[in-house]
Each structure stands twice: as structure tokens, then as C-alpha cells.
Amino acid sequence: xxxxxxxxxxxxxxxxxxxxxxxxxxxxxxxxxxxxxxxxxxxxxxxxxxxxxxxxxxxxxxxxxxxxxxxxxxxxxxxxxxxxxxxxxxxxxxxxxxxxxxxxxxxxxxxxxxxxxxxxxxxxxxxxxxxxxxxxxxxxxxxxxxxxxxxxxxxxxxxxxxxxxxxxxxxxxxxxxxxxxxxxxxxxxxxxxxxxxxxxxxxxxxxxxxxxxxxxxxxxxxxxxxxxxxxxxxxxxxxxxxxxxxxxxxxxxxxxxxxxxxxxxxxxxxxxxxxxxxxxxxxxxxxxxxxxxxxxxxxxxxxxxxxxxxxxxxxxxxxxxxxxxxxxxxxxxxxxxxxxxxxxxxxxxxxxxxxxxxxxxxxxxxxxxxxxxxxxxxxxxxxxxxxxxxxxxxxxxxxxxxxxxxxxxxxxxxxxxxxxxxxxxxxxxxxxxxxxxxxxxxxxxxxxxxxxxxxxxxxxxxxxxxxxxxxxxxxxxxxxxxxxxxxxxxxxxxxxxxx
Numbered sequence: 001x002x003x004x005x006x007x008x009x010x011x012x013x014x015x016x017x018x019x020x021x022x023x024x025x026x027x028x029x030x031x032x033x034x035x036x037x038x039x040x041x042x043x044x045x046x047x048x049x050x051x052x053x054x055x056x057x058x059x060x061x062x063x064x065x066x067x068x069x070x071x072x073x074x075x076x077x078x079x080x081x082x083x084x085x086x087x088x089x090x091x092x093x094x095x096x097x098x099x100x101x102x103x104x105x106x107x108x109x110x111x112x113x114x115x116x117x118x119x120x121x122x123x124x125x126x127x128x129x130x131x132x133x134x135x136x137x138x139x140x141x142x143x144x145x146x147x148x149x150x151x152x153x154x155x156x157x158x159x160x161x162x163x164x165x166x167x168x169x170x171x172x173x174x175x176x177x178x179x180x181x182x183x184x185x186x187x188x189x190x191x192x193x194x195x196x197x198x199x200x201x202x203x204x205x206x207x208x209x210x211x212x213x214x215x216x217x218x219x220x221x222x223x224x225x226x227x228x229x230x231x232x233x234x235x236x237x238x239x240x241x242x243x244x245x246x247x248x249x250x251x252x253x254x255x256x257x258x259x260x261x262x263x264x265x266x267x268x269x270x271x272x273x274x275x276x277x278x279x280x281x282x283x284x285x286x287x288x289x290x291x292x293x294x295x296x297x298x299x300x301x302x303x304x305x306x307x308x309x310x311x312x313x314x315x316x317x318x319x320x321x322x323x324x325x326x327x328x329x330x331x332x333x334x335x336x337x338x339x340x341x342x343x344x345x346x347x348x349x350x351x352x353x354x355x356x357x358x359x360x361x362x363x364x365x366x367x368x369x370x371x372x373x374x375x376x377x378x379x380x381x382x383x384x385x386x387x388x389x390x391x392x393x394x395x396x397x398x399x400x401x402x403x404x405x406x407x408x409x410x411x412x413x414x415x416x417x418x419x420x421x422x423x424x425x426x427x428x429x430x431x432x433x434x435x436x437x438x439x440x441x442x443x444x445x446x447x448x449x450x451x452x453x454x455x456x457x458x459x460x461x462x463x464x465x466x467x468x469x470x471x472x473x474x475x476x477x478x479x480x481x482x483x484x485x486x487x488x489x490x491x492x493x494x495x496x497x498x499x
């Protein structure tokens with residue numbers, strides 16, 4: 001059976017541990033590989049490798065660091081097909097969606113190619129008599145990223161792209177569920193010219209996570225995962241004196257006003273709700289039609305659209321989505337569906353018991369639709385992370401606005417309408433970090449930043465874009481004077497000011 005090892009100093013690293021995790025083929029339900037699970041020993045080895053080379057990498061001028069990013073981008077494009085198939089084979093998302101995963105990460109790498117500009121500081125000449133003041137952005141040193149299973153290409157690149165371009169050395173702890181692609185990304189970075197040790201990959205579970213959070217030489221940690229773990233990572237990392245950004249879960253809402261183009265809205269929401277089997281933190285699992293007439297029309301259109309969905313193997317070019325990542329996650333989703341029935345929601349389309357001919361043991365869940373979901377229900381309050389769409393009916397614009405604003409999560413929200421005034425008011429008032437107006441998945445482009453509110457994010461700095469470079473650097477400000485000689489000025493015991 002294939003073993004997936006760690007990646008340190010530009011080569012495969014076995015490590016000293018003897019723990020393994022199973023890596024499944026979600027299409028068949030069979031174990032296809034096993035991944036070595038590291039701990040404190042492997043993390044310490046990665047930190048030592050990173051510390052040995054980071055000062056020289058930081059001293060490399062930004063243009064040369066950017067050239068590595070340019071070459072890495074070229075390699076990503078050249079290997080796109082192979083990378084997508086590798087990703088799909090362990091995650092289960094269809095090939096087209098896998099390419100989208102890689103492309104979204106590639107766009108952050110493109111942005112990171114602008115490091116020479118993004119790292120420029122400020123300069124004030126003659127701030128005082130003969131005194132100049134300037135600031136510079138300097139790398140933190142050794143930093144780390146802990147990434148989830150649902151975007152094994154995009155999210156690692158969101159993190160290590162800006163971090164490495166800014167002059168840091170990076171330790172990546174990817175999900176143990178689909179670990180092959182992150183290692184391949186590190187190999188391509190080495191091929192692109194990145195010095196050995198600047199990017200290292202350590203596989204593992206909670207033991208590796210805790211080792212990262214506790215290691216005194218890791219200066220910052222970026223995390224994406226569930227909210228409970230994000231909160232844990234944030235608290236433990238900050239307590240250890242680290243800079244931490246920890247992105248958590250979501251329950252994104254789509255508000256549908258009576259004047260919306262329902263055919264276009266349904267087409268948009270189908271992809272947002274069921275794409276990647278709903279395993280996205282920016283999926284749209286809750287729709288809020290305003291008014292009974294809107295709700296009834298929307299429900300009928302969803303039933304028709306769901307009937308036309310094709311669930312298939314991840315290699316099926318005609319499939320809209322494939323299996324979920326593990327048997328345990330499939331069981332979790334189906335348990336939520338049963339809970340929704342018990343809570344009194346109306347199960348309009350039941351995706352449980354879905355079986356693929358010839359792939360009966362695969363981790364498939366059919367599309368599911370609930371109506372008459374109430375805000376007090378546990379299935380509404382919690383993130384299901386599967387192909388389950390819930391309808392929560394609202395009587396008015398104000399009630400619809402209140403639902404996402406009062407929810408524990410605040411990652412993304414969308415409104416569908418032809419009314420510019422209503423959309424503008426909604427965007428201004430809703431208590432959510434990312435807003436779409438007739439856009440079902442409002443993930444900002446790479447040169448903006450990604451981040452939610454409330455229990456969707458812990459920490460003050462968002463991911464990628466300018467915020468990504470701010471997170472992985474710190475400001476040093478220099479005040480300088482070059483005396484020209486002459487009489488010595490009087491001593492002063494008053495705090496300096498600029499009069």
C-alpha cells in the first residue's frame with residue numbers, strides 16, 4: 001500500500017513516529033493509501049529545517065522571491081490536469097471543481113508575485129529638523145498553516161504564498177484525509193527554485209496541531225476548519241504568544257426578495273448549495289424567500305432542479321458533484337437529515353440511502369431539500385457541510401435581514417433582487433463579513449481579503465490579499481538623524497516632539 005510521508009528540506013521525510021491514518025478513495029469506500037501522522041518530533045525537525053534557511057531567504061531581495069512565485073505559477077498551470085486528478089482521487093470532488101480549487105489558489109500565488117510592491121514601507125523626509133522617519137515590513141520568521149480537507153490546494157496556497165513571498169519559512173500541516181496534493185505543491189515549489197527548508201509539510205492530527213501551537217519558534221499560525229477547533233487554535237496559540245488567524249464554520253444564507261429573477265436565482269443557488277457536495281465553508285445551504293408566494297414558487301423550481309442533478313463518481317465529466325470525503329462524514333450528514341425530520345422540518349427531497357451502481361460502497365449522499373425550517377432548530381443553527389438545502393420562510397425584508405445577522409456564524413451571505421436600494425441597504429446593515437448581491441458564493445478575489453465575522457473567524461486579520469501580507473509581516477519604524485557636526489546641543493529630558 002502507498003505510504004504518504006512528510007516533506008522536509010526538499011525531500012521525503014519519514015519521521016520517527018509509527019502512527020498512520022487511512023486515506024480513502026471516496027468513490028469506492030476503500031483505503032487507497034496511508035499517511036504518516038507526525039507529532040512533536042516531526043514538527044521540531046521541520047522548525048529546525050526552517051530556522052536554518054529563513055534568515056537567508058528573508059535577505060533575498062523581493063524580486064528574486066517573486067520569481068520563484070512566477071515559476072511556481074507556471075508549473076501549476078503545466079501540471080493542472082495531473083494535480084486535479086490527484087486532488088479528486090482523495091477528496092471526491094469532480095475534476096472541474098478540483099481545477100477550480102487549484103485555480104483559486106493559483107490566483108493568490110499571482111497576487112504574491114507582487115511582493116516587491118506589497119512590502120514597500122513609508123518614508124517621511126525632514127519630519128523634524130534633519131530627521132527622517134521610515135518604516136519597513138519585515139518577515140516574522142518561521143510560521144505555520146493548518147488546513148482543512150475541503151480545499152487541499154486553495155487554502156494551503158492562500159497561506160504559504162504570501163508568507164513565503166514575504167520572506168518567512170513555512171510549515172504546512174494539511175488535512176490527513178487528502179494529504180497527497182499538499183506534498184506535491186511543496187515539490188513543485190522546490191522545482192520552482194525555492195530553497196530547501198523554506199516550505200515543509202508535516203502530516204498529523206491533534207498531536208501535530210498542538211506541537212505547532214506550543215513550539216516557541218513558530219511565530220504565527222493560520223488555520224481554517226470548524227469553529228470549535230478554530231476557537232481552540234486561537235486561544236492556545238495566543239496564549240503561547242503567537243499571532244493567530246483562525247477561520248471557522250459557516251451557515252451562509254441566500255435572501256430571495258419577491259422581485260428576484262427566480263430562474264437565475266435557482267440556477268445560481270443549485271451550484272452554491274450542492275457543488276462539491278456542499279463541503280465548502282462558502283456554500284449556500286440556507287435560502288430565505290420573502291413572502292409565501294416567493295417561497296412556493298421557489299420550492300417548486302428547486303424540486304424540479306434537484307431532480308435534474310447528476311451525482312456521480314468524481315471522474316464522471318457529466319456529474320454535478322461526487323462523494324463526500326469519508327464514511328464518517330457521510331454518516332454525520334445523514335444524521336443531520338434525520339434530526340431535521342425529528343425537529344419538525346418538512347423533508348421535501350431525501351438524499352439518504354443514495355447508491356451508485358458499481359460503487360455501492362462509495363461515500364455518496366443524494367441532494368436533500370428541507371422546507372419550513374425554523375431558526376430554533378439545531379439543524380439550522382449548526383453547519384451540516386453536505387448537500388442539504390434548507391428553506392426558512394420570512395414574512396418581510398426585516399425578518400430576512402435578521403436571520404443571518406443573528407446567526408452564530410457570519411461568514412457569507414447573498415441577496416437576490418432587482419432592487420438596488422434594497423440590496424444596498426442589506427449590504428450595509430447585515431452582520432456578516434462577506435456579502436454577495438446576486439452572487440451566490442461571494443468569495444473575494446485574490447487582491448481583496450477573505451474573512452468572516454462572529455464564530456466564523458477568530459483574530460483581527462483576514463486571509464490573502466493585502467491582509468495576508470500584513471499577517472505574515474510586522475512593521476519596523478526607523479527615525480534617523482545624521483548630525484553635520486558643530487556645537488553639541490543641550491541635553492533634553494523632555495519626551496521628543498515635533499513642534
